[in-house]
Amino acid sequence: MKKNVTMRDIAEKMNVSSVTVSKALNDKDGVSDDLREKIKTVAETMGYRINAAAKSMRDGYSYNIGVIIPERFAGANQSFYLQMYQHISKVLEGYNYSGIMHLLTDEDERNKRLPHLYYEKKVDGFIVLGQMDKEYLKEIKGMDIPIVLLDFYDEYDDVDSVITDNFFGAYELTNYLIRKGHQEIGFVGNLYSTSSIQDRFLGYYKSLLEHHLVMNPEYILNDRDEKGTYIDIEVPKKLPTAFVCNCDQVAFNFISTLKKAGYKIPEDCSIVSFDNDIYATITEPGLTTVEVNVEEMAKTAVRFIIEKIKGNDENNGRVSVKGNIIYRDSVMEQKAR
Template sequence: MKKKSVTMSDIAKAMDISTVTVSKALGDKDGVSEELREKIKQKANEMGYRFSYTSKSSKEGFTFNISIVVAKHFINDASAFYWVMYRHIVELLQKQNYYGILDVISESDQANRSMPNSVSDKKVDGVIVLGQFDDEYVSELLDLDIPVVFLDFYSSDNRTDTILSDSFFGSYMLTNYLINAGHRNIGFLGTITSTSSIQDRYLGYYKALLEKGIPLRSEWVIDDRGPEGTSYPHFDLPAQKPTAFVCNCDEEAYCLLNQLRSEGYVVPDDISIVGYDNHIYSTISNPRITTIDVDSKRMSYEAVETIIKKIRDKNYSRGRTLVTGKLIIRDSVKILK
């Protein structure tokens, strides 16, 4: 037997309000407070109500599509962190009755300033940019006069609304954890010119060293990727190694751990390692890696809320939003004192 569709009248009866009020709320019309509007939309989602998008979009001039733009090299690996973020975004958009369209940008697309077809053909109402792009590409995108939110990176363009993990403070916490464990010879793994998040993690690491009067040794700041963003298969480690490494992400921490093991070192007995993201690599490694848990769900939620508000109000601007993570202590750090 076919399940009966939920109507506005059903929602009205469930909430003991008029059908007109429900209609105004779901149609984003005047005459309903913002608080009640959100309650009605939440109840509609709970009851399984579905909009008629064809009629709604034609009347209001919206497509109810959002482009999720990401550089190809960030998602080459099926287990990449940005795939996790993408899934969160799509699920959250669905709850708001929007569809997420994945637009993957190649190196040549970025170099040639080629915009996604969904954007240039006006098939979307807004754009969520996931991960780093160069300033020229960002400027070209912002010049299209379409609502844009940047997720997990920021640029020098002051027109951007950005949702970020607090990479600076997270790396600062990790480095202080190592220092409090007795480590004074601490390296950093990450190409600091590659992305804004890696650079912030390096600066958090450096601040922790400065506060404790520990000198920064440039030979212990190790690149982990090339100019195109592709990770190195093998890191160029110095002969004299530190007692600990702060790694810019869990995947690179996992790779470093395996390289050290192949060279005869034991983690954490010989060298301690900390990562970042609390991604799958931190738990499949042996030992499991101490890391920062990035609240990817919260970041995705803030990005979706922001882009929808920007679509509804062309003058809305949020600026830069930081989402704080938390330290996850596991087995990859040796206590020296």
């Protein structure tokens, strides 16, 4: 098998020019159909494969997109961003692009060191996956290639971002509880920890307001410290009839705490949450939860970045992708009392 078959090799073999070969293989005008077919056949036989580097150099695109993920979001039990990357990678293939993952270390983030992918012009744009230091983000925004933020947004609206509709998801989830007859509903999550939790809390709150239900501060439970480390959740003396938890893992922890305190789920207290990750299925009972539409988010982010690369510099702003409620057995109909 010959190692490096080039267009010129094919051209020589067929006594045509390499220009004609290029046109034939790329389905461009300027070759007769007959010759085109012949060239394609010979190319196939000779095992011709295009040289991406040469093409890249010629037209100035690398056909690669960098996906920046802060390393702290890619730990052993956090597969969410890895799943997201997987979808991105898959969607990019459909555009003839490749996705290159870049794990951002805490150190590089602190020292504002941009990915080597940037310094080598190895990518045409970046999808930035996961909230990061503001100063670092500013640095990222200073690059002269397009970026799209994924699963978080910047305070300034000058850059596109694709996020889950946390607000609306929690709102729908709470509406569902209310339809099931619940009037006293708590929330579990540290409101000062992440933007997602805040939005979920506010969606929950809006639902309460809309139904003229009271938000009882004693039913707003903290689940983690400022650094994000989970803490023991303090169970109030008297329980509401339901809780909205900010994520499945916290729901899992909380249910185990409630069980130890002698409560039965969902008989004594209904629980709903967010993510539909593994914790939603291993909890007894299974959790009614909002599934994030990872695929749709990936598709949207990729579409935006490709558009920008193609030169369409329209600002898409902040786009929310709606999740779906997955119904399981953690909610019980509440009789009026």
